[in-house]
Amino acid sequence: MSVFATLVEHLADLLHPRFHASAAAAAIVLFTALVRLLVLPLSRAAARGQRARAALQPKIAELRKKHKKDPERLQKAVLQLHAEEKVSPLSGLLPSLLQLPAFFLLYHLFSSREVGGESNGLLTHELFAAPLGGRWADALGDGGVFGAAGLVYLGLFAVVAAVATFNYVRTKRMAAAGGSMPVPATDEQVPGLAAVGKVMPFLSYATLLTVALVPLAAALYVVTSTTWSAVERAVLYRPAAAS
Numbered sequence: 001m002s003v004f005a006t007l008v009e010h011l012a013d014l015l016h017p018r019f020h021a022s023a024a025a026a027a028i029v030l031f032t033a034l035v036r037l038l039v040l041p042l043s044r045a046a047a048r049g050q051r052a053r054a055a056l057q058p059k060i061a062e063l064r065k066k067h068k069k070d071p072e073r074l075q076k077a078v079l080q081l082h083a084e085e086k087v088s089p090l091s092g093l094l095p096s097l098l099q100l101p102a103f104f105l106l107y108h109l110f111s112s113r114e115v116g117g118e119s120n121g122l123l124t125h126e127l128f129a130a131p132l133g134g135r136w137a138d139a140l141g142d143g144g145v146f147g148a149a150g151l152v153y154l155g156l157f158a159v160v161a162a163v164a165t166f167n168y169v170r171t172k173r174m175a176a177a178g179g180s181m182p183v184p185a186t187d188e189q190v191p192g193l194a195a196v197g198k199v200m201p202f203l204s205y206a207t208l209l210t211v212a213l214v215p216l217a218a219a220l221y222v223v224t225s226t227t228w229s230a231v232e233r234a235v236l237y238r239p240a241a242a243s
Contacts, residue, residue: 023125032102033224130153135212139152163207170234
């Protein structure tokens with residue numbers, strides 16, 4: 001934790017001449033971008049894996065017809081097909097899973113009053129008038145929804161809502177056009193994940209709740225990463241990329 005706190009402080013020092021009092025917030029955004037760049041090769045691999053899984057759908061449909069009365073045998077057959085084609089049904093989950101440590105580091109760092117036995121100086125940093133260690137509830141208690149800190153959260157909520165709407169509309173359009181979109185594993189591939197596919201277009205809206213509940217620093221990570229994901233998917237899963 002101390003090492004991570006030092007990294008954030010150094011990034012903030014580098015950005016201070018341009019961002020001044022909001023340098024620590026800018027450092028978190030930069031840190032998020034660096035994390036996303038590190039997992040970009042995995043995101044590209046996940047996109048290739050999705051296209052490979054989509055190509056297997058006709059064969060999986062045949063297996064469903066063949067083993068429709070034997071779900072257990074169907075699941076084994078589908079898993080065997082993926083193994084033969086060297087396609088992992090879980091490859092699309094890796095980029096998200098590998099980002100979790102960075103998020104939890106930020107969450108704990110800006111939730112702790114002490115780091116390494118000393119007072120956590122990062123808690124004194126702000127994004128405009130909102131403390132990076134504060135939450136939306138704190139902003140509501142200090143000026144209300146339209147107070148100085150409350151307006152910062154309204155801005156973040158607006159960004160999340162815009163990104164979520166973009167994802168939702170794009171998913172629906174691509175599905176209607178038969179385009180190449182991330183296809184979640186079916187229940188024959190990974191039991192229980194089929195239901196996730198039905199609610200996936202709405203998951204981005206759940207980010208609003210996360211932003212409201214976590215420290216502002218962690219919320220900045222979530223908002224930046226969510227926006228990055230929307231742009232990344234628009235590029236990696238565009239129709240031209242599937243051809």
